[in-house]
Amino acid sequence: MQAPSPLTAAPLLRIDGVTKTFGAHRAVDAVSLDLAAGEFLCLLGPSGCGKSTLLRMLAGFETPDAGAITLHGQDLIGLPPHQRPVNMMFQSYALFPHMSVAKNLAYGLQGLGLDRSRITERVQSLLRLVKLEGFEDRRPDKLSGGQRQRVALARALAREPRLLLLDEPLGALDRTLREETQGELRAIQRRLGTSFMVVTHDPEEAMALADRIVVMDRGRIVQAGPARELYERPASRFVAGLLGDVNLIAGTLEPGEGESRSVCTAFGPLRAVPSPAVASAASETSVVVALRPERLRLGDGDTILTGTLVDVAFLGDRVRRQIRLADGTVLRASTALPGDPGDLGIGQPVSLGFAPEAGWILPA
Template identity: 50%
Template sequence: MPSEKPNQIRFAPWEDTEAVPLIRFRNVVKKFGEFTAIENLTLDIYEREFFALLGPSGCGKTTLMRMLAGFETPTAGEITLDGRDIVPVAPNRRPINMMFQSYALFPHLSVADNIAFGLKRSPMPKSEIAGRVEEMLRLVRLQKFASRKPHQISGGQRQRVALARSLAKAPKLLLLDEPLGALDRKLREDTQFELMDIQEKLGTTFVIVTHDQEEAMTVASRVAVMDEGKLMQVATPDVIYEQPESRYVADFIGDVNLIEGTVAEAEEGGYKLVWADGAPPIHAETDVPLSLGDSCTFAIRPEKIAISTDKPDDRANAVPGKVLDIGYLGNISTYHVQMPNGAIFKASATNSRRLSRRGITWEDEVWLSFTATAGVVLTQ
């Protein structure tokens, strides 16, 4: 994802009304028999974006990518790349490359020959191929492994070979299908930042398909959250996390407490929400227009909730509860707290000191508190 540096214009072409998208989906439908995999989808992706298609299995993200690659044809609608209708264009005629999760490296060829494979079948002059291969090896930091076979290098290195091979022909668009799924967690996290760095250096547009929320949020300039062939929300990672537009998006991305409530009273900047008999109402600031008696959902992330043994006086919201469980995750501790009505809230606290004294333990009576702006009011 292109990053901001001092005196650098923020990368956000989707906010520029004059910017022309590189990729355009217009009212795209894809059916397999009676099953609708993609339903009337419209989406713009801009040049130099690292764009993520995110969602559970069966949501349509892979079908969308396969239509971009040319492996599937839309039932209806239009797909353009750089202003050109690519639906009738054969996959091998599109300026698009695809990197598969399996990497699909040739086991009998060296690293260098794997990278050169597509170049040897392209119009590139043979005299230029060696230089291009060397450039790709430098890009992915594999110069020392050029003569090795795939089985002689690690999984992370094989992933980089596959990436170099995909980028060797300088495609306008690179599609990545769960590219890090075969790597262990630590290596996957390291490789995410390598991918971002390579994408920024080259300026190639990347579209990644993943079901890993953390991966999408880490690498992407924007994320499209999908469900049942529809776009639920398209936005930057911070907006997806902090300002979800629906219960589905809020629940799909990270941990969240979803509290069903009813508007009891309008107040300055927001509303007073009744959510449980005998429980203090929730004060929530929001721009969402609501009327008295309307049902809504108050979504709040665990890290936005403070936990203490004494009732705080400086928070708009404070509810009592009892600690049911504690999860120590190293950098944070997560508390499951039962409310008087039986509902369970999650709160998390950063373990900022190595040997901090933990004053809260199981079965303790505690207070959970949060500000009026800490959560989001959702109506869908």
């Protein structure tokens, strides 16, 4: 399951078989994961999937029941949080409310043996990094949400960690600010070359930020890879649904093997690409054909499915239509606005087509 890290052979961080239970609940279940130096990785999953617990074990706030965590070959598990060479940005930002912005940023620099002028210099460069020059004397309660988020980021970067852990770093920001901040976060990460490990429950955020996304569910890693791979070639229905809207058509495999296989459905045979889990499965195996809404073509020459249009929603950059098939299954088709047929009325019959490589066969 674990993809080899793309950048270097020796990983910066190695998580090996880490397990953590709270009472009877297995929060993290034998997770193994490597992180390369300079990599931007997102842990993605629904709440309670164990991603935050994993992050807290890296920072030292939880102790694993089993497994090993090493950073550059150094064992981390025996070290208390204040001795670990990693830093964390907290979901609540956790700024020190009784200190000014400058004091917040300088907090981690004290005890490093720097003299006063070096600390001041470093605080100034951190303020420049997050574009908060002139805010050094403000108290956190006199800052906006976006400014607090940037102070929290700068504070976590103050000690120049090799690895920065970020717990839902953009969760508290509103939508427009979030998109803007995503870009800034990536720019800062590229500039510093620090490895970032971000925990998020927002798939769009994970796709916008990460070099590699690790999807977790019920304490286990279910799939890891670049955003595009996870979106187009998910390993399971869970991953397919998590990364975005998907149409699922149930059926059984027909005999055959190779690049594409045929699935027997209520609407006749459909040709699609099998996922590794079903590539060599026996015929008659129950499967689903996963189709992203933007892969369905309307009124196409090579009609594969037919149905009735039941709903049209104009979404600005695209139009989303709902089409009911003969057996009641409702499919969603999404068309980019330039090139949208546009003249279809509700209740009209619609024919749908898709390229064989657009369909993806998953275990049912």
